[in-house]
Amino acid sequence: MSHVEAVCLSHKKGIVKKEQQQVEMRENWGIEGDAHAGDWHRQVSLLAGESIDNVKEILPTLKNGAFAENIITRGINLTTLQVGDRLQVGDQVVLEITQIG
Template sequence: MGASDTVGGTVLTVSSNGVYAFTKPNRESVTLLAGLGVEGDVHAGVTVKHRSRMAKDPTVPNLRQVHLIHAELLDEVAGSGFDVPPGALGENITTRGIDLLGLPTGARLRLGAEAVVEVTGLRNPCAQIDGFRHGLLKQVLGRDEEGRLVRKAGIMAVVLTGGVVRPGDPIAVELPAGPHRPLEKV
């Protein structure tokens, strides 16, 4: 990466699932594959793999190859009475110590020694979250001072450089050249 590298945090857990299910079991490691996503994960692929998006147009590029959530969100919802363990919201990588939602579009994250992902946008939380824990959707959606919707259920990325990612791996952040574009739903 470049001179603008900063240590952003740590990988808390990694998760994947080879079948469509809301949650993803935690793993000892996951392997990221360039241009595809998480090896063996149902959402890996060059084109979109989320069922609702495939129904609209299965040829659209997959900008949602890797889903990352900050553990601080899980702490926040726990404070409101929701027990949400890492992987439960379908994320592949749970981080700690990095402001994922504050990253700009195009930020690059080095995960461990080799893997690099590029942030494409925000996860748009859906009603399945309430199916997992009733009332949780309201916890991961909010409004800012201007009344705009704030999505807090993590970010999506594409894999630029493959590699193995494990719990405890450091995360380094490289910001793109400005002006920075805030994250939007993808």
């Protein structure tokens, strides 16, 4: 079953994001307090946990947030998503894909 494995944020751009136990999502804004949140088209970034696993084989001490990802997924083939697709996250959040890569 697909799920969110971790959520990360940073208050400044250009630094490693840190894993959070809980975040507040704001409609048309992104994750409250994250440097990339705002009134633009790239408010939240997704990365597959399976992709991180491949890198951890080489760098086992790698921590979540190292790739500036906000949401780490598990069990979702993110490569099949297209611009305009929507993902339901929990009961209250819907993410719309606005850019790939």
